[in-house]
Every structure is written in C-alpha cells, then in structure tokens.
Amino acid sequence: MGGILSAIGSFLASIGHIIDPLCGPVGAFTLLGPSSILSCGADGWGDEIAFGFRVTVALAIATLPVGLTIGFLLALASQSLERTLRAAVGIYTTIFRGLPELLTLFIVYYGLQILIQSILSAMGVEQRIEINAFFAGMIALSVVFSSYCSEVLQSAFKAIPKGQYEAGHALGLSGGSTLRLIVLPQLIRIALPGLVNLWMNLLKDTALVSVVGLSDIIRQTGIAAKVTKEAFFFYLLACALYLALAIVSSFGIGFIERRSKRSEVRR
Numbered sequence: 001m002g003g004i005l006s007a008i009g010s011f012l013a014s015i016g017h018i019i020d021p022l023c024g025p026v027g028a029f030t031l032l033g034p035s036s037i038l039s040c041g042a043d044g045w046g047d048e049i050a051f052g053f054r055v056t057v058a059l060a061i062a063t064l065p066v067g068l069t070i071g072f073l074l075a076l077a078s079q080s081l082e083r084t085l086r087a088a089v090g091i092y093t094t095i096f097r098g099l100p101e102l103l104t105l106f107i108v109y110y111g112l113q114i115l116i117q118s119i120l121s122a123m124g125v126e127q128r129i130e131i132n133a134f135f136a137g138m139i140a141l142s143v144v145f146s147s148y149c150s151e152v153l154q155s156a157f158k159a160i161p162k163g164q165y166e167a168g169h170a171l172g173l174s175g176g177s178t179l180r181l182i183v184l185p186q187l188i189r190i191a192l193p194g195l196v197n198l199w200m201n202l203l204k205d206t207a208l209v210s211v212v213g214l215s216d217i218i219r220q221t222g223i224a225a226k227v228t229k230e231a232f233f234f235y236l237l238a239c240a241l242y243l244a245l246a247i248v249s250s251f252g253i254g255f256i257e258r259r260s261k262r263s264e265v266r267r
Contacts, residue, residue, distance in 0.1 A: 022046060022053055049237070055214060059134060060245075063141045063206075066146075068195075070143070071147075071149025074092065074093065075149075092150075093150055097148060097151075101141070107140075116131075133209060133213050137212065148198055152195060153191050155190075156191035159190050160183055192260060200246060203242065204242065221234040222234075
C-alpha cells in the first residue's frame, strides 16, 4: 500500500512540475536561463519562489470551498424563522467581520494549540501540539471569508421574489428541490459580483499567513530579498505574481458569468 501511495505521489509531483508556470519545462523562470537570479536550481531563487507561489494558490483554492459552504449555511440560517438561530448568525458575522484578519489568524493559530493541549491534558496526555500553519491559515481565512460571504448571499436571497418559492410549491416540488432547481441558479447569478470581490480579497489575504511561518509568496520573496539585498526587485516580483493570479482569476470568473447567464430568461 505504501508503494502505491509513493508511486501516486511521484506521479502527481511529476505532473505538477510539467505544468508549473514558473519552473516547469516552459516556465517563466526556466526560460530566463541558468545565469538569472531567478533561475531554477541551486544558483537562483526560482525554485523557492515557485514553491511559495504554489502554496499561495493552494491556500486560496482550499479556503474557497470551505468559506463558501460555511457562508451558504449561515445565509440559510439567517432565513430561518428561529430567532435564536438568526441571532447566532448575527453574532458570528459581527465578530469575524469586525476583527482584523491578522488577529483572527493569531487567535486560530495559537488558540487551537492551547485548546487541543488543554483537552489532551484533561485526558492525561502530556504531549506538545503544534498546529500546521497551512491548516491554521485555511481555517482563519475561511471564517473571515464566510462571514462576508453570508452577507452577500443574504442580500441575494432577499432579491429573489417570494413568488419563486410559491411557484416551486405549486409545481409540487419539495423545499430542497425548490432551493436547488429554482432558487440556487438565481442566487448564484445575483451574488456572483459580490463573491468575485471576496475572491480577490482572499487572494490578497493569503499574504497574512507568512507571519506564522508558511512559505508563501511574501515569505519566500522576503527571504530572497534579505539574502540578495535586492528588496525592490523581489517585492516587485511578488506584485507581479499576485497580479498574474488576479488576471487568471478574471478569465475564470468571466467563464462562470457566461455560464450563469444561460439560465436567464430571454425576453
């Protein structure tokens, strides 16, 4: 079993190297040649920065579905007739929209360690626990993202006429089927502009995880800047990488917008 997992890992690593936009066979840093400060290998900083680029992308992609799911559940809860449930959603969104993202990251990163350590101590287990920086960053960014996402989705829910729900009931659809077949397609189209803004903010907020030791774009370019004394060059490179992510995201968002508009009723 271990051999199979090792083979799968090697295969995925080779695929990742081939499609690596920075240090792959046709990557941007590879094309600069071995004499460049950004060359991939022992002589340049290309591999380190390419690794940070992959970490940043992985963190954003891992955070997005978690934040969207929590935000959607919060938005659904805010539509509930149960007053305490709506109050709980209000408290959640107020806290995580009001706290600075960096402070939320510190609370998650250090607070989870203390919480898990306390639980283990109560069970008689004396072992030091250290939370993975990637996991802590994902959780912290997810709760912040979900608090803003829930507000966007709540507004989208309110923009859908109640007649849409009544139409689903008249057709004999259950509440879940009405939500999935009638409400959700309209919800996506209405909420998409706000969600796009949140995604762009999420890409920028991934830079915060560098303060807890995660080797993202900011941390890797910062190390390169200190060693080479070329701070302006490497931080300018970090700007270019974040802008590249934003440009690629705009193409993907445009595709999603075109697909979502297919569900609109043409008049």
